[in-house]
Structures are given as C-alpha cells and as structure tokens.
Amino acid sequence: MNKNFQIFFDRAAGALGIRSLSELAAILNVNRSSITQARKKNSVPANWLLELFRSHGLNPDWLEGGSGPQWLKSGDAFKNDFFPVPKVRARLCAGAGSFETEARIEDYYSFQTQWLQNKGVKDRMVLMDVSGNSMAPEIKDGDTVLIDQSQTDIFAGMVYAVGVEDTIMVKRLEKHPRKLVLLSDNKAYTPIFLADDEMDRVRIIGKVLWICRELR
Known part of the structure; x- marks a missing residue:
C-alpha cells in the first residue's frame, strides 16, 4: 500500500469526484476519526483499498502505486x-x-x-x-x-x-x-x-x- 496518504486521497478523490475527507469517510463507511488517524500515520488500511474496488471498481494496484488501469471490471480480480x-x-x-x-x-x-x-x-x-x-x-x-x-x-x-x-x-x-x-x-x-x-x-x-x- 502507498505510504503517502495524500497520494491515495488524491487518486481516490479524482476518480470518485470527492472533495473532502468527510466524503471519503462516507464512501468507505468509516468514522471521520478513522480517516484522521490514517492521515496522521501517513498510511491506509488494507481493507479500504479492497472496499473501493468492491464498491466502485477502482484498481487496488493503481490506488496503491499508480500501476495498472484505474478501473477494473467486477470479475477482473x-x-x-x-x-x-x-x-x-x-x-x-x-x-x-x-x-x-x-x-x-x-x-x-x-x-x-x-x-x-x-x-x-x-x-x-x-x-x-x-x-x-x-x-x-x-x-x-x-x-x-x-x-x-x-x-x-x-x-x-x-x-x-x-x-x-x-x-x-x-x-x-x-x-x-x-x-x-x-x-x-x-x-x-x-x-x-x-x-x-x-x-x-x-x-x-x-x-x-x-x-x-x-x-x-
């Protein structure tokens, strides 16, 4: 997983059209405090990547390191x-x-x-x-x-x-x-x-x- 939280947020925000950490929390169905903690630690929980793939089709490898296609079809992974x-x-x-x-x-x-x-x-x-x-x-x-x-x-x-x-x-x-x-x-x-x-x-x-x- 990409250690830089800001890069992860920028990629997710650009792909999903969100503008705030509160919107990210809502999409992930987590508390705003969880987002704040991840940002402070400069890390992203593994299950967030999987959740964004499952719910929106975002490629975990792209979110993690910018590699591969941005989107995956539901069966690709x-x-x-x-x-x-x-x-x-x-x-x-x-x-x-x-x-x-x-x-x-x-x-x-x-x-x-x-x-x-x-x-x-x-x-x-x-x-x-x-x-x-x-x-x-x-x-x-x-x-x-x-x-x-x-x-x-x-x-x-x-x-x-x-x-x-x-x-x-x-x-x-x-x-x-x-x-x-x-x-x-x-x-x-x-x-x-x-x-x-x-x-x-x-x-x-x-x-x-x-x-x-x-x-x-």
Whole structure:
C-alpha cells in the first residue's frame, strides 16, 4: 500500500469526484476519526483499498502505486473464483523483541472465494507474519496467519491478533471476572492479565483463522 496518504486521497478523490475527507469517510463507511488517524500515520488500511474496488471498481494496484488501469471490471480480480487477500508488512509479536507494525501491503495472496466466505468476511481478512515462539508449537516463529478483522467478539480459548498500546501480538484470550487474560501456548511465557481499568489499552484486531508455514 502507498505510504503517502495524500497520494491515495488524491487518486481516490479524482476518480470518485470527492472533495473532502468527510466524503471519503462516507464512501468507505468509516468514522471521520478513522480517516484522521490514517492521515496522521501517513498510511491506509488494507481493507479500504479492497472496499473501493468492491464498491466502485477502482484498481487496488493503481490506488496503491499508480500501476495498472484505474478501473477494473467486477470479475477482473476474481478470475476462477479466487479472492486476493492482502499481506501487510506488520508482524505479530509472539515473544520476540522488536517487530514491525506498518500497515503497508506487501503482496496479495489468492484464496478460493467460497472457502473464505465459509470462514468469515473475506473483505476484512488480512495476512500477517508472526515473530517469536510464545505460541509454539501451534504457531511458530515465521508462520503466516490469516486474520478476519470482522471477528472481534471474544470466545474463550480462541486465538486473536491483539493490540496493546503500540504492540500487536497473537494470543489466546479468556475473559475472567473483571479482567482479560492473554495466554501463550508456550508455557515458558506467563499469562498477561489486564484489569477493567486497563481495557482502554486493548483492541481486538481480529480472530486468527488459518496458519501457513514453510518447511525449513
């Protein structure tokens, strides 16, 4: 994804005839504050590109980097009934030290549309790499996970991508009375307990649906 928010806005505005950030928010069906935050971070969420393709036929590659045709026919990106899921540069922390949180799209990976629809909301799905071994042996360092950002309700024992302040991580979640518990599969890592008064630090990014691993 193009890191320069203004370039993205100029392309979208020129193509769709909009003149303000409020109009862009209305087209994307997001809060005005989401637009302001993206502008401040100088980045654009991956699902915005897919939404503009789905609703208006704008080519994500053109919005992202100016390459390819400006418009796509409705079937062009979905030949053979496959759907492109973006993989972002952000990496989920699983016990490692430093990690990348940038939302820039690195590539798209095609999945069968019906398979994705059986799992959740395909337009809200994203791929991320995992850094660290706190979720081993289920999820290992270097694995890639598929996340559905529409699934944010917490079901005990399920695995989620979670943001805590400026950190994004992958954990199993459990709700205890007046607290949220972030659990690691690797027993060398102690649980993280977050009380009610700390919940404003937490955001549920989405549920982890699938794992991909290269043989080493």
